[in-house]
Amino acid sequence: MEQKKETLLEIHNLSVSFRMYDHGLKQQDLQVISDLYLTVHPGEIVAVAGSSGSGKSLLASAILGILPGNATVRGHLHYQGQELTPERQKALRGKEIALVPQSVAYLDPLMKVGAQADGHERPRPTKKRRQLFQRFGLPEETARRYPFQLSGGMARRVLVSTALLTEAKLVIADEPTPGMGLAQALEALRMFREMADEGRAVILITHDIDLAFEFADRVAVFYGGTTVETAPASDFKEGPSALRHPYSKALWSALPQNGFHPIPGFQPYAGSLPRGCLFAPRCPDKTPQCMTDVPPVREVRGGEVRCYYGS
Amino acid sequence: MKGTLGRLARIFLTYSVKMITVLLAVSALSFALVSQSPVDPVQQYILGFGTAISPAQRAQIEDYWGVNKPPVERYLHWLSELLQGNLGESLLYRRPVADIIGERFLNSLGLMLCAWILAGVIGFTLGCVMGMYRDHWPDKLLRRMCYSLSSIPTFWLGLMFLLMFAVWLRWFPIGFSSPVGLLDEEVTIGQKLYHLILPAFTLSLASFANIALHTRQKLADVLNSEYVLFARARGEGQWTILRRHGLRNILLPAITLQFASFAELFGGSVLAENVFSYPGLGSAVSAAGLNSDVPLLLGVTLFSTLFVCVGNMTANLLYGIIDPQIREVGA
Numbered sequence: 001m002e003q004k005k006e007t008l009l010e011i012h013n014l015s016v017s018f019r020m021y022d023h024g025l026k027q028q029d030l031q032v033i034s035d036l037y038l039t040v041h042p043g044e045i046v047a048v049a050g051s052s053g054s055g056k057s058l059l060a061s062a063i064l065g066i067l068p069g070n071a072t073v074r075g076h077l078h079y080q081g082q083e084l085t086p087e088r089q090k091a092l093r094g095k096e097i098a099l100v101p102q103s104v105a106y107l108d109p110l111m112k113v114g115a116q117a118d119g120h121e122r123p124r125p126t127k128k129r130r131q132l133f134q135r136f137g138l139p140e141e142t143a144r145r146y147p148f149q150l151s152g153g154m155a156r157r158v159l160v161s162t163a164l165l166t167e168a169k170l171v172i173a174d175e176p177t178p179g180m181g182l183a184q185a186l187e188a189l190r191m192f193r194e195m196a197d198e199g200r201a202v203i204l205i206t207h208d209i210d211l212a213f214e215f216a217d218r219v220a221v222f223y224g225g226t227t228v229e230t231a232p233a234s235d236f237k238e239g240p241s242a243l244r245h246p247y248s249k250a251l252w253s254a255l256p257q258n259g260f261h262p263i264p265g266f267q268p269y270a271g272s273l274p275r276g277c278l279f280a281p282r283c284p285d286k287t288p289q290c291m292t293d294v295p296p297v298r299e300v301r302g303g304e305v306r307c308y309y310g311s
Numbered sequence: 312m313k314g315t316l317g318r319l320a321r322i323f324l325t326y327s328v329k330m331i332t333v334l335l336a337v338s339a340l341s342f343a344l345v346s347q348s349p350v351d352p353v354q355q356y357i358l359g360f361g362t363a364i365s366p367a368q369r370a371q372i373e374d375y376w377g378v379n380k381p382p383v384e385r386y387l388h389w390l391s392e393l394l395q396g397n398l399g400e401s402l403l404y405r406r407p408v409a410d411i412i413g414e415r416f417l418n419s420l421g422l423m424l425c426a427w428i429l430a431g432v433i434g435f436t437l438g439c440v441m442g443m444y445r446d447h448w449p450d451k452l453l454r455r456m457c458y459s460l461s462s463i464p465t466f467w468l469g470l471m472f473l474l475m476f477a478v479w480l481r482w483f484p485i486g487f488s489s490p491v492g493l494l495d496e497e498v499t500i501g502q503k504l505y506h507l508i509l510p511a512f513t514l515s516l517a518s519f520a521n522i523a524l525h526t527r528q529k530l531a532d533v534l535n536s537e538y539v540l541f542a543r544a545r546g547e548g549q550w551t552i553l554r555r556h557g558l559r560n561i562l563l564p565a566i567t568l569q570f571a572s573f574a575e576l577f578g579g580s581v582l583a584e585n586v587f588s589y590p591g592l593g594s595a596v597s598a599a600g601l602n603s604d605v606p607l608l609l610g611v612t613l614f615s616t617l618f619v620c621v622g623n624m625t626a627n628l629l630y631g632i633i634d635p636q637i638r639e640v641g642a
Contacts, residue, residue: 066543094546106541110559110635120547120555146635162545 007078008170008201009040009063014075016055016062016225018270029072032270033058033225034278036075037297037304038203040170045192045202047212047233049251050222051267056205057102059222060172063203064099065089079170094119098168102175104155107147114143117162125165132161136187152179160188164195171195172203177211189215209255213237218303221248224268224278229310231303244305247279277307285309315631315638322631326624330617337616338393341609342386350603353378355402393613399606403598408610411595416614418488419584419591423576425507426514426583430576431569434519438526439561443553445531454527457520465579469513469586476509483509486588510587517579518572525568529561563634566626573622577615 016033033055040046048056061067063077065086077084079092093099107116117133118124133142136157147155156179163171173192177185185208192202193215206212212219213236220230228245235242239258240249253261265282268274274281280290287308295308353373357364377385392399398408437457441450460468477485484490488506489498533539533556542552577593584593592611599607631637 061540061544064544066540090546093544099541099544101537101541101544103537105537108538108542108556108559110563111556119545120542120551148636 006041007039008042008080009038009203010076010078011036011038011059011063012076012078013037014059014062014073014077016058016067016074017072018068019070019072028271030270031225031273033062034273035226035294036222037227038220038230040201040203042169042199042201043196044217045196045204045215046230047209047216047219048203048205048222049207049209049212049219053267053269054222055225056222057174058225060099060174060203060205063089063172064093064097066093094121094168095166096168097170097172098163098166100160100163100171100173100176104147104150104152104159106159107155109147111146112143113145113147113150113158116147117143117158117165119162119165129161129165132164133158135191136161137184153181153184156180157184157188160191164191168200170201170203172205174205175207176204177206177208185211209236209251210257221245221251223247224273225270226278227297227304227306228279229303229305229307235303244300244303244310245279245307246283246285246310250282279307319628319631322628323624326620326627330620330624333620334613334616338390338609338613339386341612342389343382345605345609346382346385350605352376352402352603352605355603355605359402359405389609398610401599401604401607403602403604403607408606411607412592412610412614415590415592415595418589419580419593421503422507422511422514422584422589422591423580425511426518426579427569427572427576429511429515430517430519430522430572431565433515434522435526435565437519437523438565439530439553439557441523441527442530442534442557442561443549445527445534450527453523457523460516461520461524464582465513465517466582466586468516469510469583472509472513473586488589488591506589510583510589513586514576514579514583517583518575521575522565522568522572526561526565529564530557533557533560563630566629566633570622570626570629574619577618 014033014036015031017029017031020028020030022028036055036059038046038048038059048059050056058067062073063084065084067073079088079097082088084092089097107113114126114129117129118126129143133140138154138157142150142154142158150158156176160173160176163173171192176188176192180188189204189211192204196202196217204212204216213233216233218230219233219236221228229243229248231243231248236248236252240252243249243252250263252258254263263282263284268278268281274291276292277283277286277290277295280286283290289308295306297304297306298310300310353369353376356372357369373379377388380388389399396409398412400406401408401411404411437453441453444450473485476482484506489495489502490506530553534552539552539556542556547555580591580593581596582593583589584591585597588594592614595607596611596615598604599611
């Protein structure tokens with residue numbers, strides 16, 4: 001109980017599956033997130049890294065309770081120590097939990113940007129929005145423009161400002177930086193850092209792993225819809241020897257500045273997940289046990305790892 | 312704003328050129344069809360006299376009318392008269408075609424306008440309801456109703472309404488645009504409207520299902536969009552989403568559809584006016600067709616082409632005014 005109080009968001013054994021029609025009327029449940037865990041404390045930035053299709057964006061929808069109707073969610077979501085029920089999600093989203101979506105497609109094409117950033121809540125935070133736009137280097141007339149008139153980078157800055165306008169204690173940023181110039185990306189991340197330092201928490205879903213390591217406190221690595229490792233960001237800066245899971249090590253080595261070494265194979269598809277450890281088919285150190293049983297999450301050196309052998 | 316006006320003027324000019332081309336093509340085609348048809352205007356004209364005439368007199372009329380000249384020459388002659396505003400004289404009514412069209416069109420205009428507004432309002436509202444409740448029972452029920460309505464022929468529906476509301480229930484008059492036995496000056500607006508309700512309703516039923524189904528589909532697309540997902544993530548409820556994003560994004564296609572429905576409306580009015588003996592353009596066109604009244608038939612054909620073209624052009628002009636993605640880029 002003690003621990004739950006100081007965590008802002010706690011996710012245990014979260015699974016998300018979609019009901020699909022396979023052939024004709026045969027239904028199939030497609031598991032896209034399996035046994036995922038993630039803990040977020042107030043005042044920290046948790047970066048979520050992983051390749052496309054590892055369930056990063058779906059996690060955001062699951063936390064906010066905006067998954068499509070054919071999705072089934074199992075497992076536990078706790079926010080401020082209390083179960084995050086659909087009713088609570090509905091009450092909290094946009095107020096306590098804010099989303100920064102991926103692209104300009106998340107803006108209404110026929111509504112002026114200023115009105116969209118202000119949102120539907122009254123009174124409108126117009127004054128605060130003007131200051132934010134200014135800080136992001138968005139010219140005054142941006143508010144009167146339509147989304148199609150913005151550049152990719154401008155649109156992202158508008159999207160980031162929608163979250164910053166709320167009093168949210170938890171901000172989920174889904175790929176907020178691509179398309180921005182380096183200076184703008186750094187500005188956005190600095191603002192997330194400031195928010196975190198004020199006691200809020202940020203989940204930073206990202207491909208820009210280097211930037212994430214720089215600004216995040218912890219990094220969670222996703223693979224095939226599950227968390228394989230969470231570790232302090234400093235471990236990722238140190239290198240493979242400080243990391244715990246073979247996939248995290250492989251991900252590190254695959255970065256351009258670390259030699260660009262890929263490993264063979266591909267991430268399993270939803271619908272054809274392996275029985276045991278999801279990474280086992282590609283793992284250089286797998287044992288027969290890895291192929292049959294899903295390894296539990298273990299605490300290792302101040303991080304967590306889902307591997308029998310991680311140390 | 313100046314840019315918008317300039318652009319609208321350009322669009323207007325382009326469409327006017329297109330419209331004139333279409334009118335020319337329609338006039339040539341319909342003239343060709345009529346001259347190839349077994350309809351003999353001279354015979355119809357003579358029948359109108361009610362007395363027999365000698366072959367010599369007939370030949371004289373043919374000569375006067377230029378019936379035996381080559382078709383192209385006849386067409387050009389007709390066209391030049393047309394351009395001077397002379398649509399000819401109706402063989403059936405023995406009056407200038409332009410007068411008949413003007414008079415009948417005023418009658419039809421009321422009918423079509425009522426039906427058009429009814430269809431638009433009912434169709435859009437039902438479409439929104441279906442879209443909001445998609446795949447739940449209100450949607451399923453209304454969708455079935457729409458499919459049935461769009462498969463039922465207008466004239467049959469009109470007959471059923473006549474039977475139910477005019478014959479059995481006696482709520483509405485059985486036909487015509489005003490009470491029988493009254494002079495034109497004595498008819499009140501109220502009486503005219505009273506005679507209008509049933510035909511207008513019938514006519515609107517022919518096109519509102521189409522509008523409703525299109526609106527439903529468009530709203531469903533909007534509600535599945537990423538910007539609506541984001542709106543939900545920001546805590547907007549479903550009715551707020553409809554008000555803030557839904558209506559805004561489905562209004563444009565709805566307006567286009569509404570103005571593009573002029574063609575259906577005109578087609579439907581031919582049937583509806585016949586069933587309800589309503590003296591509009593629609594019943595004039597069928598009378599002209601059945602009685603081989605060539606000048607009237609050609610006149611109404613050209614007029615209806617113009618009518619439909621104006622509808623389409625209005626839709627395009629409005630689109631340019633309302634849609635910021637077109638308006639702002641052009642400016």
